[in-house]
Amino acid sequence: MKTPMRMREKIVLRVVAQACIPFILLFALYVQFHGDFGPGGGFQAGVICAAGFILYGLIFGLDKLKKVVSFRTIEILVAAGLLLYGAVGLLTIGMGGNYLDYKVLDHHDPTHGLHYGILFVELGVGITVTAAMLAIFYAFAGRERA
């Protein structure tokens, strides 16, 4: 009696999770790139994206999650987001402006330059937050009880 019950237990949650997680990640992307127009932005999108992966990890186990996003990837992404943010600043210096002065990113229309700058900076924030939250989850969930 015990075994089939466990099987069924697995099924309901897994099916629902499989249905939900793609939409959660899609929603995270929406929040990320729609942040200029509605509530949202890099911080929120990063946390939601990480929450989607954490849900996967909770339901399917940490080992499976590590196969999807390896620990090494996380470590690289934590730094990559911050570097992307800094690189936008350096790029604006290279294009003749001040640090993080996005207007120079588009020579024809400063408003577009501002939009590009915000887009990339938010993307950097989003990547760092996602990776940092996942790294923290890995660290806590992957540890055996002392």
Next chain:
Amino acid sequence: MFIAAMVGVLVTMLLALVAAVRGPTVYDRILAVNMFGTKTVLLIAVAGFLAGRPEFLDLALVYALVNFIGTIAVLKFARFGSLGRDDHRGLL
């Protein structure tokens, strides 16, 4: 009439809060907290209409999502005392 819905939701939140504080077993508390979460979703949705700016429904969606994740995490913890493992002991 949004007010009536709002009052209903708030009263339900109060009842859920009492249940969460009182709940004799862990599962009663989880149940009450979960219910409280869905009521906050409704609260945000109704509050948006009440304030005349119902554009911020993304928020309500996030609440629903986060509430689900929180419930699953709490449940997994309550059952197995650990978050990361899935050693074929059955899931929740």
Next chain:
Amino acid sequence: MPFPIEALLFLFLLATAVVIARLRDLFAAAMLTGMFSLLSAGLFTLMDAVDVAFTEAAVGAGIATVLMLGTLALTEKRENQQPTRTLPFVVVLLTGAALIYGTLDMPPYGSPGTGPEPAAGNAVIHHHVAPDYIKGTKEEFKLPNVVTAVLASYRGYDTLGETAVIFTAAIGVLLLLVPGRKRKSEDESAAPEDPR
């Protein structure tokens, strides 16, 4: 009309906080912390801070609960009984009284920033940069969300610093909690060599 709702939510928040303080079952307290975050996020929405509410909901109720549970999974689930102490209570009462005395000069809740002088009913906070930010976002950025514009552009340095803090914290957690990564990777690289 939003006024009594906010006060009511504040009451809920206070009740939850008191219960968290009194509970000795840390697992239940962690759950209530998640509830506390959801409540405060609702309150933020009512105070027009939509982006803050967004973040608080995702962070406080989602990630923070998971982290608390992760910690409880690695440590004790119950708090020890301890004698009630009077000194902390006195300290808290005094600090609270001092803070409340400090609020007496604050502008009332919701007061707009009209008028030139920081008089009663005239909040100074709405005077300096905030109107410029709103105006600039409308005219220069042509973006709807003022918060994003301020976050990423006007206060871009701040946000860079905050991102660096998150980066540092993640590195710190990894250093503290992920055991022997060096040795483990050596093991992995050594494992294929062993059969040879």
Next chain:
Amino acid sequence: MESASWIFLVAGAGFCVIGGIGLLRMPDFYARTHAAGVTDTMGAGLVLLGLMLQAPTALIGVKLVIILGFLWLVGPTAGHALFKAAYADGVEVHEGPDIASQVAAAMADVEDEPSPEPEDGDAVPD
């Protein structure tokens, strides 16, 4: 349209309150799941439906539909998982001995009704 929306809103709020009262008054955990399920499905559904009828733009209506769909997908799932976990953990079916004897006397045949239910994988408490 407007009056229909109001009816939905008030009915939804009523269901919410009833479910909340049930959460406090029901005798054991499994009955309480049913009470909570009422607010998650009926209450939330009716309130969101009422809001949908008053949505000023199509996008808001679509968002409400998405929220409703998500709630209806996730609420019963969480309830189901909760039910299972509690059952597997051996939460008692009846708490008050008083009520237990009353129920036993009242429905002697259906005494074992609560226990087979958790085995039924699709029986989501609502």
Next chain:
Amino acid sequence: MDLPGLWNYWAVIVLMMIGLYIVIARDNLVKKMMGLTIFQVSAIMLYVSMGKVEGGTAPIIPEGAHDSEIVYSNPLPHVLMLTAIVVGIATTALGLAIVVRIYKAYGTVEEDEIGAVDRREA
């Protein structure tokens, strides 16, 4: 407006003091972190409630309203607190990680017991 106009600050301060009490009066380190979370939320609430303008709306400009005069709540506290929340969770995670390490080293997360272990070893 029946309540005094400063009620929001007072509520926030009471909340803050509950958090402070948990931090200084409780021995359990995890509980202290929870108190810190409460304290943090109340600090954020203080700033956000300062930014609220009566009759104002969220600082997101509605479509086609670029020229009209709508009162917006102050976006500046929102921006500062937005980052504060994420930094707060990062630092909370760091604190909890330290708690886990302390538990591994001492076998307890109660402050008085940790002190007793220290004194025994000294």
